[in-house]
Amino acid sequence: MTASITEASASAGASTRLDALDLLEAEAIHIIREVVAEFERPVLLFSGGKDSVVVLHLAAKAFRPGRVPFPVLHVDTGHNFPEVLAFRDETVERLGVRLEVARVQDYLDDGRLAERADGTRNPLQTRPLLDAIAAGRHDAVFGGARRDEDKARAKERIISLRDEFGAWDPRNQRPELWSLYNGRHTPGQHVRAFPISNWTELDVWRYLEREQIPLPPLYFAHERDVFRRDGMWRAVGDSSLPRPDETVERKRVRYRTVGDLSCTGAVESDAADLAAIVREVAASTITERGATRADDRLSEAAMEDRKKDGYF
Incomplete structure (x- = not known):
């Protein structure tokens, strides 16, 4: 009898053992819930790209069976792929999430920004983004950045402080030990929160496959x-x-x-x-x-x- 109980317990333990994706998912959901508990007006940057799709999926899981308790924000350059914009709109409608859009074209039309000589509008997103954060009084902004993408993103903390001007100081990063995240900020400041910071591109694709998440x-x-x-x-x-x-x-x-x-x-x-x-x-x-x-x-x-x- 004792041997049977021991074998059954070992078998149950093996079947409930978490794999790497389970651990990454659990960490991301923990971060999302922590931010929502600590901050008053979070928002999620959602472009329709794979990383923001994963973060939105994680947020939906974190608060299921309720709805995602914050809006999503897209900075539209005016040069986005039409297929991605269509997917963005379908996704927010399916999940019942409120979409906020800041348009670079509006800033070009009224002279607040000017077209670049190289034609790219990616660097022009910064001012519309910061204005949208201020207009929405968002004190926490979820993003889908990962440390493996770029040297600068590798320097980011999971909860990253932005000053009154929206600027980031890589030399003034707060320690994050034992999954303790420091969200302290003064009026006018906000934080960027990166729930999948520790994921790799391969992790993202394996998770998309496992969860069968729709993509553009x-x-x-x-x-x-x-x-x-x-x-x-x-x-x-x-x-x-x-x-x-x-x-x-x-x-x-x-x-x-x-x-x-x-x-x-x-x-x-x-x-x-x-x-x-x-x-x-x-x-x-x-x-x-x-x-x-x-x-x-x-x-x-x-x-x-x-x-x-x-x-x-």
Whole structure:
């Protein structure tokens, strides 16, 4: 009898053992719940990209069977992929989440911002973002940044303080020991919270596959007109036109990240489902931002400089 009880207990323990994705999920849900408990008006940055999709899915899990208790915010550059905008709208409607949109085009129209010579609008997102945070009186802003994406993002804490001007000081980071997060801030300041900070790109794709989370179709292999620039395949579109010396080709591609159309490159791929993408990413030796984001190649410290000014 004793042996049978012992064997049954061991079997039950083995069946309830958490794997790596379970632990990452539990940590992220803990962070989301902590922020909602501590802050008055959180908001989640939601572009329709895979990382923000995962964070929104985690938030829905954290408060199920209730609804997500905060709105989502998208800074629309005006150069977004139409497929991603459609997916964004479908997702917030399905989950019953309120969507706030800050539009770069509004700032260009009234002269608060000017178009850049290189045509990309990614760096122009900072001011609309900070204005939207101030207008909504948001004291905590969830983001989908991960430490493996970029050197600057690797410096971030999970709860990262922004000063009265929305600026980030990488030299003034608070310690985070034993999963204790310091959210103290003064009026006018806010924090950025990164629930999937400790995830890798492969973790994200494995979780998307496990949870069968819907994604924009751009992430899967498809036929598209593209042209080669700066070592990347750029999509042909109103805000992304080839130069006279650049040839348009029809390629089977997919996107590893979906930002501003004018600075986001595609990769050649036949990965048409989540399982194939997991295998492809597992074999990759370069991060998605390094492989497909032209704005991060402007300088060695391009991302850090934008973050200091208030960028994501």
